[in-house]
Structures are given as structure tokens and as C-alpha cells.
Amino acid sequence: MSSAGLGKTYADGEVIVRQGETGDCMFAIQKGQLEVVKHSKDGEARVAVLEEGEIFGEMAIFEREVRSATVRALGEARVLTVDKKTFLRRIQEDPSLAFNLVQMMSRRIRRLSGEIADLRPGSVPRSQDTLALTEAERQIERRKRPDRRVNSDRRTGERRRGTERRGVASASAKKD
Amino acid sequence: MKLGARTGGQSRGIATYFEEASERLALEDGSRVGVIGGGPAGSFFAYFALKMARSAGIDISVDVYEARLFDQRGPAGCNHCGGVVSESLVQLLATEGINLPPTVVRRGIESYVLHTDVGRVLINTPLEEKRIAAVYRGNGPKESEPVEIAGFDRFLLDLAISAGANVVRKLVTGFDWDHGRPQIMTPDGAESTYDLVAVAAGVNSHIVKTLNSRDADYQPPETLRAFISEFHLGEATINECLGNSMHVFLLDLPRLEFAALIPKGEFATLCLLGDDVDEELIESFLATREVKACFPGNVVPAPVCHCFPRINVRAAVRPYADRIVWIGDSGVNRLFKDGIGSAYRTAKAAAKTVVFRGISRADFERGFWPECRNLIMDNWIAKLIFGVTTLIQRVRFLRRGVLRMTALEQQREGRKRLMSSVLWDVFTGSAPYKEILLRTFHPMFPLRLAWNLVAGNVVRTKEQGVREEAQ
Numbered sequence: 001m002s003s004a005g006l007g008k009t010y011a012d013g014e015v016i017v018r019q020g021e022t023g024d025c026m027f028a029i030q031k032g033q034l035e036v037v038k039h040s041k042d043g044e045a046r047v048a049v050l051e052e053g054e055i056f057g058e059m060a061i062f063e064r065e066v067r068s069a070t071v072r073a074l075g076e077a078r079v080l081t082v083d084k085k086t087f088l089r090r091i092q093e094d095p096s097l098a099f100n101l102v103q104m105m106s107r108r109i110r111r112l113s114g115e116i117a118d119l120r121p122g123s124v125p126r127s128q129d130t131l132a133l134t135e136a137e138r139q140i141e142r143r144k145r146p147d148r149r150v151n152s153d154r155r156t157g158e159r160r161r162g163t164e165r166r167g168v169a170s171a172s173a174k175k176d
Numbered sequence: 177m178k179l180g181a182r183t184g185g186q187s188r189g190i191a192t193y194f195e196e197a198s199e200r201l202a203l204e205d206g207s208r209v210g211v212i213g214g215g216p217a218g219s220f221f222a223y224f225a226l227k228m229a230r231s232a233g234i235d236i237s238v239d240v241y242e243a244r245l246f247d248q249r250g251p252a253g254c255n256h257c258g259g260v261v262s263e264s265l266v267q268l269l270a271t272e273g274i275n276l277p278p279t280v281v282r283r284g285i286e287s288y289v290l291h292t293d294v295g296r297v298l299i300n301t302p303l304e305e306k307r308i309a310a311v312y313r314g315n316g317p318k319e320s321e322p323v324e325i326a327g328f329d330r331f332l333l334d335l336a337i338s339a340g341a342n343v344v345r346k347l348v349t350g351f352d353w354d355h356g357r358p359q360i361m362t363p364d365g366a367e368s369t370y371d372l373v374a375v376a377a378g379v380n381s382h383i384v385k386t387l388n389s390r391d392a393d394y395q396p397p398e399t400l401r402a403f404i405s406e407f408h409l410g411e412a413t414i415n416e417c418l419g420n421s422m423h424v425f426l427l428d429l430p431r432l433e434f435a436a437l438i439p440k441g442e443f444a445t446l447c448l449l450g451d452d453v454d455e456e457l458i459e460s461f462l463a464t465r466e467v468k469a470c471f472p473g474n475v476v477p478a479p480v481c482h483c484f485p486r487i488n489v490r491a492a493v494r495p496y497a498d499r500i501v502w503i504g505d506s507g508v509n510r511l512f513k514d515g516i517g518s519a520y521r522t523a524k525a526a527a528k529t530v531v532f533r534g535i536s537r538a539d540f541e542r543g544f545w546p547e548c549r550n551l552i553m554d555n556w557i558a559k560l561i562f563g564v565t566t567l568i569q570r571v572r573f574l575r576r577g578v579l580r581m582t583a584l585e586q587q588r589e590g591r592k593r594l595m596s597s598v599l600w601d602v603f604t605g606s607a608p609y610k611e612i613l614l615r616t617f618h619p620m621f622p623l624r625l626a627w628n629l630v631a632g633n634v635v636r637t638k639e640q641g642v643r644e645e646a647q
């Protein structure tokens with residue numbers, strides 16, 4: 001890549017953020033594609049492919065949680081870091097700076113709810129966003145507490161995980 | 177009649193609000209907005225006003241008057257400036273979803289080199305990432321690269337057009353009031369009346385002096401003459417001599433406030449700010465060994481173009497009135513640094529005000545002026561900081577201490593970068609001056625500086641990276 005671009009250049013497969021690490025910045029993709037992968041004891045699954053212009057890692061700006069997934073370059077990519085400090089300093093004076101982030105997050109929730117609707121065909125009609133969102137929230141809750149899921153209904157849990165992986169694979173295949 | 181109450185509120189509370197609003201001047205469906213100047217301030221204003229109006233459900237039209245063709249090479253297409261888009265602005269724009277493409281960014285800057293007569297030091301970004309953009313404001317200098325380049329101002333104007341702005345390719349030559357509404361005149365004799373006018377004509381245009389609010393209490397900003405020139409060095413030479421670093425000079429020359437050499441595609445831009453820069457100052461600057469050392473064979477080539485633009489050094493007085501607001505350089509700007517960032521700030525504050533509050537003097541006072549006031553207050557602190565910088569420029573004893581402290585911080589991994597971060601932000605304009613000043617109150621700062629002053633002047637150990645040259 002030329003000297004003209006902004007950000008840092010990452011080689012194919014190079015990790016930008018790692019699941020479980022703490023972070024104090026978010027990122028904007030200047031060029032190329034990135035993949036988001038979730039690691040679990042069953043291995044890793046691609047949950048999304050991010051495109052040029054997208055922002056990720058914004059959760060670290062708003063909460064003190066660890067990174068929820070690993071993001072790495074799919075081919076050569078250039079990524080710009082946005083410091084938490086720069087963002088928070090400015091948002092005090094200009095709260096509307098968050099407009100674009102809120103819009104992007106709501107688009108993501110919409111997409112996620114669509115994907116989750118795909119996981120259980122028949123039970124959640126695609127058009128009913130509210131129902132899909134409730135289901136999405138339930139799924140996220142379940143993912144956060146795997147131990148409970150295993151204890152309460154191990155077999156259903158296994159079955160769901162299987163569906164989940166298929167669903168994710170099909171969702172990412174669609175994006176590709 | 178384009179102005180008036182926004183009606184249609186259903187609840188009693190909202191109805192009351194709108195009744196009150198009927199007394200106020202506000203934009204509503206069909207309102208017409210005129211913007212004088214399509215530089216950064218004008219384009220940012222048009223872009224944000226249209227975007228925000230859409231999200232508020234108001235259908236307004238925005239005409240941006242800009243005669244300059246940014247596609248042209250040389251001075252005709254250029255809004256004369258160093259072309260450095262600050263680290264903070266690059267990040268804020270990315271957060272807004274505005275990413276500067278490589279066609280606009282002629283070089284990503286990742287470090288600074290501070291040149292003094294007692295040596296030089298490289299200051300890296302902590303992240304070692306290119307977060308400062310070196311751009312051409314127009315389509316590059318005369319005889320510039322034979323490639324398709326889009327200038328920064330063209331990119332921003334296109335952004336405004338994509339949000340729905342209409343560009344009027346005319347110079348504004350007159351301004352008047354038509355039954356209480358601002359009216360814009362152009363050389364072809366056309367007169368257009370608007371509900372609101374935003375003046376974003378910078379400080380290099382006569383129109384700013386002739387524009388007045390009805391209350392006539394706007395006073396244009398005070399300005400100083402600066403200098404810019406472009407050197408054609410070729411990309412390979414730039415990579416070798418300047419790299420991806422901005423070169424800043426702290427030299428003991430009277431009247432010189434700030435000097436920088438900024439590498440771009442095939443050109444390097446020299447930028448001098450000071451107390452009315454003239455030929456004498458330029459010549460003595462170019463004759464210094466530190467400057468010559470930045471060019472191949474220690475010879476400064478003839479520039480392909482140069483200009484003496486003016487820079488805003490003192491804010492305009494009351495840059496707002498009913499139905500008119502002055503943004504960017506025409507209003508309030510940050511002293512010596514991040515002018516484009518200030519244009520973004522004041523333009524956005526004005527856009528928010530006109531869409532969500534109203535367009536009366538009182539609305540600007542409450543919504544727009546606080547942003548300007550913050551910049552003005554910070555400029556007072558800037559004067560103090562630049563006073564200290566001038567002192568360092570004048571006193572060699574101080575220069576040695578500062579240089580040594582910075583070089584050691586850069587060499588030792590994990591060492592808190594106290595001086596480096598202060599210098600970085602003073603030169604890049606990335607943080608408010610107040611924050612920079614507060615950083616010098618860190619208890620270790622005076623202690624370390626005191627030690628380096630002693631060590632740099634008395635002990636005089638030879639540090640790698642600090643190239644002391646015998647005088």
C-alpha cells in the first residue's frame with residue numbers, strides 16, 4: 001500500500017484486536033476487509049466480515065469490558081485507531097458526534113436480528129423485527145452464560161450450538 | 177414566507193413549545209440557506225445542516241457560493257494552507273463516517289522531526305500509525321503529479337453535494353438586507369434572498385470586510401501575513417530526505433513563530449507563520465544549516481509556487497446576528513494550529529444551532545457561541561504556550577534541555593513521554609492547549625526538565641539520537 005493512506009497496514013491474517021483483551025480505542029477501516037471471529041471451547045467461528053468504512057471495537061469506548069471477539073485482516077487491510085480519549089473529550093462538547101455510531105450500532109442490531117431469525121426458520125417471521133430482537137437478546141444472554149445452558153438442558157444446548165454454527169456459517173457465506 | 181412556527185405537535189407540552197417557537201426565527205420546510213464560500217467551513221456547514229435537517233424532518237435547500245475550481249492545479253484551485261489535517265480531526269471525521277481516501281491524502285504522517293541548532297530529534301506517535309493527513313487543498317501545485325488527484329476542499333464540497341447541497345459557481349460581490357432577510361449578489365447582477373446566510377469566506381477575501389449584520393457589530397478577525405511555498409523534489413527524494421515525518425523548526429530567528437516542512441506526493445510544502453512574514457525572514461530561514469540539511473545536497477531548490485496568505489490570529493467580534501452567522505476563519509479559529517479542525521467545529525456548532533434551536537441572534541448566542549468561546553479561551557492559553565516556545569527558541573540552554581529530555585523519552589521504551597507528548601500536541605494541534613498546559617503540571621515534568629537542563633548543558637553526555645553539532 002502507498003504512503004498516501006492513513007492508519008496502520010495489517011497483513012492477511014494479522015490480528016487487530018484479540019478476544020478477551022482489554023481495549024481503550026475503536027477502529028475505522030480505511031481499506032480492505034476484516035473478519036470477526038469468536039473463539040469458544042468448540043473452536044472458532046466467523047461471525048462477520050467488516051468492510052471499508054465500517055467502525056468496530058466501539059464497545060471499548062463505552063464500557064470497560066474485554067474485547068468480545070477477535071478481528072483480523074482478510075487480505076491486506078488498513079485500519080485507523082480512534083482513541084477513547086479523543087472521542088470522549090469531544091463528545092462532552094458535541095454529543096451529536098455519537099449519531100453515526102448509534103446509527104451504525106442500530107444497523108448492526110437489525111442485521112443481527114435478521115441473522116438470528118434465520119437460525120430458527122419458521123419460529124420467528126423475518127418481518128417481525130421486535131420478535132427477532134427479543135430472540136436476539138435471549139440468544140446473547142445464553143451465550144454470555146454457557147454454564148447455565150449446559151446445566152439446565154445439555155442436549156438442547158448442544159442442539160442449539162449446532163444450529164448456531166450452521167447459521168453463522170451461512171450468514172458469513174452470504175456476506176462473502 | 178419561509179420562516180415561522182414549526183407546528184404539528186400533538187401533546188400539550190409540545191404545543192406550548194411550538195407556540196413559544198412561533199415567536200422565534202427558525203428553519204422550516206422550504207427554507208433557503210445561502211453559504212458564502214465552499215472551503216472546509218462552508219462544506220462542513222452545508223453537509224451537517226442538510227444531514228441534521230433531514231434527521232429532524234425539515235426540508236431545507238442549501239446553496240454554496242464558491243467560484244474557485246478546486247480541480248485546477250496551481251493557485252487558482254488552492255485555498256493556500258499547509259494542508260495538514262490534524263490527528264484529532266482525522267479521528268473525529270472517521271467517527272462521523274468521513275474517511276479521507278488515499279487519493280486525497282497525499283501522505284500519511286506518522287512522526288515529527290524537531291530541528292534546532294543544537295540537534296534534532298524524531299518524535300514518534302505512541303501507536304506508530306499514520307493518523308495525520310498531508311493533503312493538497314486544491315489539485316496540487318503547478319506542474320504537480322500527472323495523476324488524478326482530488327484535493328481536500330473538492331472532497332469536502334463533494335460530501336456537501338452528496339448531502340444535497342447545490343453549488344453556485346459564482347463569486348459573491350455584494351450583500352444586503354431584503355425586508356429583513358439576507359440577500360446575496362453576484363457579478364451577473366443576480367440577487368438571491370435567503371432565510372439564513374452562513375459566511376465561510378475565510379480571511380483572504382474582501383467580502384468579509386464588507387459584510388455586516390444589521391446590528392453592524394460584527395468585526396472581522398485580525399490577521400497576519402504568512403508564507404507557503406512548494407518544492408518539487410520527487411517521491412524518491414522525499415522518501416529519503418523527509419520520509420513520512422513532518423519537519424518542525426525551532427530556530428532563533430526574530431519574528432518567526434512556527435516553521436514546518438510537510439512532505440506530500442512529489443512535493444514538500446514549506447509553511448512559515450510569524451509576525452508578518454516577509455522576504456527577509458524567508459531568506460534568513462532558508463539560509464540556516466538546519467533547513468538546508470533537509471534538502472538533497474544541502475541545497476534548497478527554487479520553489480514551484482509560493483504565496484502569502486493571511487491567517488486568523490484574533491477572533492472576530494460577535495460572529496452572529498439574526499439570520500447570519502460567520503464560521504471557520506471568518507469567525508473564530510484556533511491560534512496557529514488545526515485551522516481546518518476549527519472550521520469543522522464552528523461549522524458543526526452553527527449547523528446544530530440552526531437546525532435544532534433557531535436562527536436568531538439569541539439562538540446563536542446559546543448554541544453556537546459556546547463553541548467559539550471555548551476556542552477563544554483556549555487561544556489565551558495558546559499565547560502562554562507559544563510564549564514559552566519562543567523562549568525556548570531564543571535560549572540555547574533551554575533548547576538543549578528540551579531536546580535531551582525528548583530524545584531520552586523516545587529511546588527508552590516504557591518511559592512516560594512527558595515532553596514528547598507536549599511537543600507532539602503543540603506541533604500537531606491535536607489536543608486543546610489547556611490540556612497540554614495541564615500535562616506540564618505533572619510532578620515529574622519540572623523535575624525531569626530540570627535534570628535534563630543540567631545534564632544537557634553541564635554534564636553534556638553524548639546521547640544516541642541527539643546529534644549535537646559543534647557551533
Ligand SMILES: Cc1cc2nc3c(=O)[nH]c(=O)nc-3n(C[C@H](O)[C@H](O)[C@H](O)COP(=O)(O)OP(=O)(O)OC[C@H]3O[C@@H](n4cnc5c(N)ncnc54)[C@H](O)[C@@H]3O)c2cc1C
Nearest residue numbers: 213215216217257258259260348378381402504505515516
Ligand atoms: C500559511 C498557513 C498555513 C496553514 N496551515 C494549516 C494546516 O496545515 N492545517 C490546518 O488545519 N490549517 C492550516 N491553516 C489554516 C487553514 O487554512 C484555515 O483555518 C482554513 O482553511 C479555514 O477554512 P475556511 O473554510 O474558514 O476558509 P478558507 O479555507 O479560506 O475558504 C474560504 C472559501 O471561501 C471562498 N470565497 C471567499 N470569498 C468568496 C466570495 N466572495 N464568494 C464566494 N466564495 C468566496 C474561497 O474561494 C474559499 O474557497 C493554515 C493557514 C495559513 C495561512
